[in-house]
Amino acid sequence: xxxxxxxxxxxxxxxxxxxxxxxAVSQWRHLLHEAPRLVTTNxxxxxxxALVQHRLGIDAVHALQHDIRPVLxxxxxxxxxxxxxxxxxxxxxxxxxxxxDCVSFExxxxxxLHDVFAFDQHFTERxxxxxxxxxxx
Numbered sequence: 001x002x003x004x005x006x007x008x009x010x011x012x013x014x015x016x017x018x019x020x021x022x023x024a025v026s027q028w029r030h031l032l033h034e035a036p037r038l039v040t041t042n043x044x045x046x047x048x049x050a051l052v053q054h055r056l057g058i059d060a061v062h063a064l065q066h067d068i069r070p071v072l073x074x075x076x077x078x079x080x081x082x083x084x085x086x087x088x089x090x091x092x093x094x095x096x097x098x099x100x101d102c103v104s105f106e107x108x109x110x111x112x113l114h115d116v117f118a119f120d121q122h123f124t125e126r127x128x129x130x131x132x133x134x135x136x137x
Contacts, residue, residue, distance in 0.1 A: 001034070001035055001036065001115060002035065002036065002037040002038075002039055002111070002113055002115075003031055003035045003037075003038055003039065003105065003115045003116065003117050003131065004039050004040065004107070004108050004111075004113045004115070004116040004117070004118075004128075005038050005039065005040045005116070005117045005118075006042065006044060006104065006116055006117060006118035006120055007044050007047045007048045007051065007100065007120075008020075008118050008119040008120040009024055009027070009028070009117040009118050009119060010044070010048045010052075010064065010068060011048060011051055011052065011055075012024035012059050012119055013025055013028050013068070014052055014063060014064060014068075015052075015054060015055070015056055015060075020119050021063070022031075023132055024119070026130045026132075027117060027131060028117070031131075032071065033119060037073055037112060038071060038072050038073065038117075039072070039073045039074075039075060040072050040073075040074055040075070041075050041076070041077050041100075041103060041104060041107050042073065042074055042075075042077055043077050043099075043100045043103050043104070043105075044074050044100060044104065045069065045072075045074065046063075047066060047098075047100045049061055049064060049065075052064055075107055075111065077103055077107070081103060081106060081107060081110075082103065083126060084102075084103075084106050084137075085099055085100075085102040085103030085104075085105075085106050086099060086102070088102040088105065088106065089101075089102040097122055097128065101120070101122050101123075104123075105118075105123075105126050105128075108128060113128075114128060114129050115128070115129045115130075115131055116128050116129065116130055116131070117130075117131055118130050121128065
């Protein structure tokens with residue numbers, strides 16, 4: 001089982017104060033042992049680095065780069081994938097659906113991935129399986 005890794009999950013792993021931190025760390029450890037391949041894009045890494053640097057500081061960026069990045073397989077976004085993602089974002093016309101999300105959806109589809117380590121409901125809206133599954137209140 002290959003799993004795509006989203007910014008929302010990476011951020012939750014890195015931020016001890018995040019509401020999803022405990023679930024994220026538990027799932028991350030599980031995936032490290034169970035998933036044969038953890039996939040992301042360079043756009044996710046850029047988005048995560050910027051967010052982490054701004055909110056948590058440079059030490060968290062070091063953790064992202066030295067502890068997390070080495071276990072991820074990075075699919076590098078080319079011009080065609082960027083263009084497809086941009087078109088999808090503009091077609092959707094939704095303020096809170098980002099270019100990175102749209103590129104991620106297309107990257108996952110092209111790679112035949114169905115599972116995503118994410119706390120972003122845009123993935124489930126698009127038919128992907130978020131892990132860990134959303135808790136029912």
